[in-house]
Amino acid sequence: MVMFPKLVVIALIxxxxxxxxxxxxxxxxxxxxxxxxxxxx
Amino acid sequence: xxxxxxxxRTQFRTxxxxxxxxxxxxxxxxxxxxxxPEGSSYRTxxxxxxxxxGETERNLSGDRVYEVRRWGLDASGxxxxxxxxxxxxxxxxxxxxxxxxxxxxxxxxxxxxxxxGDEGLNVTVDYIDMAIVWPLMGAGxxxxxxLIGTIALGRRATEGSESS
Amino acid sequence: xxxxxxxxDPNVGWALLLAFGILxxxxxxxxxxxxxxxxxxxxxxxxxxxxxGSATAMATWVTxxxxxxVPQFGLKMGVWGLLAFTTASFGLFLFAxxxxxxxxxxxxxxxxxxxxxLRYGKVAWSVFLGISLFYSMAWLxxxxxxxxxxxxxxxxxxxxxxxxxxxxxxVLYTLVGGLYAVIGTDFIQSVVILIGIIAVAIAxxxxxxxxxxxxxxxxxxxxxxxxxxxxxxxxxFNNMFFGFGEVFHNNxxxxxxxxxxxxxxxxxxxxxxxxxLPIPLAVGFxxxxxxxxxxxxxxxxMTGPLIAGELLGSAGAVVLFVVIFxxxxxxxxSLLAATSDLLAEDxxxxxxxxxxxxxxxxxxxxxxIVGLGLVTWLICLPRIGNLMSVLFFAxxxxxxxxxxxxxxxxxxxxNELGAVLSMLCGSAVGLYSYFEYGWYTASxxxxxxxxxxxxxxxxxxKTHFQWxxxxxEKL
Numbered sequence: 297m298v299m300f301p302k303l304v305v306i307a308l309i310x311x312x313x314x315x316x317x318x319x320x321x322x323x324x325x326x327x328x329x330x331x332x333x334x335x336x337x
Numbered sequence: 338x339x340x341x342x343x344x345x346r347t348q349f350r351t352x353x354x355x356x357x358x359x360x361x362x363x364x365x366x367x368x369x370x371x372x373x374p375e376g377s378s379y380r381t382x383x384x385x386x387x388x389x390x391g392e393t394e395r396n397l398s399g400d401r402v403y404e405v406r407r408w409g410l411d412a413s414g415x416x417x418x419x420x421x422x423x424x425x426x427x428x429x430x431x432x433x434x435x436x437x438x439x440x441x442x443x444x445x446x447x448x449x450x451x452x453x454g455d456e457g458l459n460v461t462v463d464y465i466d467m468a469i470v471w472p473l474m475g476a477g478x479x480x481x482x483x484l485i486g487t488i489a490l491g492r493r494a495t496e497g498s499e500s501s
Numbered sequence: 502x503x504x505x506x507x508x509x510d511p512n513v514g515w516a517l518l519l520a521f522g523i524l525x526x527x528x529x530x531x532x533x534x535x536x537x538x539x540x541x542x543x544x545x546x547x548x549x550x551x552x553x554g555s556a557t558a559m560a561t562w563v564t565x566x567x568x569x570x571v572p573q574f575g576l577k578m579g580v581w582g583l584l585a586f587t588t589a590s591f592g593l594f595l596f597a598x599x600x601x602x603x604x605x606x607x608x609x610x611x612x613x614x615x616x617x618x619l620r621y622g623k624v625a626w627s628v629f630l631g632i633s634l635f636y637s638m639a640w641l642x643x644x645x646x647x648x649x650x651x652x653x654x655x656x657x658x659x660x661x662x663x664x665x666x667x668x669x670x671x672v673l674y675t676l677v678g679g680l681y682a683v684i685g686t687d688f689i690q691s692v693v694i695l696i697g698i699i700a701v702a703i704a705x706x707x708x709x710x711x712x713x714x715x716x717x718x719x720x721x722x723x724x725x726x727x728x729x730x731x732x733x734x735x736x737x738f739n740n741m742f743f744g745f746g747e748v749f750h751n752n753x754x755x756x757x758x759x760x761x762x763x764x765x766x767x768x769x770x771x772x773x774x775x776x777x778l779p780i781p782l783a784v785g786f787x788x789x790x791x792x793x794x795x796x797x798x799x800x801x802x803m804t805g806p807l808i809a810g811e812l813l814g815s816a817g818a819v820v821l822f823v824v825i826f827x828x829x830x831x832x833x834x835s836l837l838a839a840t841s842d843l844l845a846e847d848x849x850x851x852x853x854x855x856x857x858x859x860x861x862x863x864x865x866x867x868x869x870i871v872g873l874g875l876v877t878w879l880i881c882l883p884r885i886g887n888l889m890s891v892l893f894f895a896x897x898x899x900x901x902x903x904x905x906x907x908x909x910x911x912x913x914x915x916n917e918l919g920a921v922l923s924m925l926c927g928s929a930v931g932l933y934s935y936f937e938y939g940w941y942t943a944s945x946x947x948x949x950x951x952x953x954x955x956x957x958x959x960x961x962x963k964t965h966f967q968w969x970x971x972x973x974e975k976l
Binding site for chain 3: 297312319323324335
């Protein structure tokens, strides 16, 4: 059996959580930008 | 006559009491084997076994404890603990290819477990043949590349008209 | 852990359900003021910005299935299972350039059905509508059912009441607010979903020593970390093509392509893909370690809630409850709106009453939304099916629609006979594969068969389609 190395599994999990967090920040930042430039709708 | 009636009534009570106790014991006796998967053997191609040993997901009286272990076919000894507790189901996953025996035993809380019986569920984990997997993976990868190529080339070809 | 002891107090569950229900309906009423016209109601005025645009595409794609089925994938197929689920985001990435193309070719288009009808003709349109409506109903039913099941498991709310409440709330705010309400609430829901997922993931991480858990799990459940697990490898491409099929054909995504501002539509879909990409791993990683954490999964359908409840207790259950409620809302509302558009525009207007006025069509849409909600409710009442099988049964149908849509958008020689045959044969062979080999081959086989037929028909075709025919208003 060829296994996923421990480091790869841990790195994947942390990368996923980090990317999700980055996603929320991006979304909030974009909505503020759209509100300021009146581009929401 | 009266005496005969009383004797009959007493006998009936004894039989009824016996039947009542026997019915109460039935689920416990049934609980020593698996209700699912049915039969004495089970085959899986993904290394998972949905084990169920009770009608409801917990024993309603909550006074029994179950122990489920698994053994490799050739192995003896204690085997590997799958589950111990009051639940009456367990989804087993991540099994490597090979043959296993799953056994269950139960006890009333505070009592000792009985010895393991010989009966058990024989599980064979036989993964899908890689001779099927590789061609399908190859075809999947190829059509993925063709799809990306179609969209990318299509986008490039229509770029001029797209700016309008 | 015992399922009959619910993780959350039913009163807390009802309070959360009512609070969010009132919030969504209130916001629906607020945004509904903008949706007086047909364009407003169906397509949110065709001028949605990038923030709302990417959030709505992402949130719609985070369904209750994502939250409920992802942990099942982790538990059954390990690391590859989770990675296979992330490939569903590729559908959003690849749809990004297609959405820009759609906006250019059909500046006044309404539905994906419009495209197939104008591009291929009525036979292909009928087959496509059949596939699309079947899939949309299966998706809608599986989500409403999942909602009822999960609310009952988490908070002891009776399945019928929970399922009815979710449907009622979604029908109400879609009805009063149209796509404006759907997209506006989708933004809030996507923020709540993402924050909830991060909170649960961080709380889970604080309870799991990943290094030790990995070592134990590798011993007891080696297949979960097997880099060559056959069933997981097969599910990788199967899931990917299922995702392509769902996104490329369904009016949920086409209606967003028509609704988002032309200049930012491609960017919005790409960003939605990026936002979605990490979610399966963040949601499902705990399932890899359930065994080493001593969590007994009694019911595969309840893997996620069981793990969250065991690891995080009632606080985790509240967060999970809210995340699931938001993911249900964000997808059910979109499906109600997009499917009612398809029925109103493609079936009612194009098949029965071509001369219908916009105002009349808008009111027809509202009746259809109520009807759809009612039909879904009736189908869901008996509580049937297993989440995974309901979801993947639709795979071959949507997989077979990938190539007719893609080649129809870019290749002039793509033609009706090829489109019809590829959808019919792809679905049939995919279904055969579903029953003969398993769900993890169905979409993959359907897409490949559909591709071969489409290419064959293009090679033999003399069709030279005029793109201008897609701009119906100009015609």
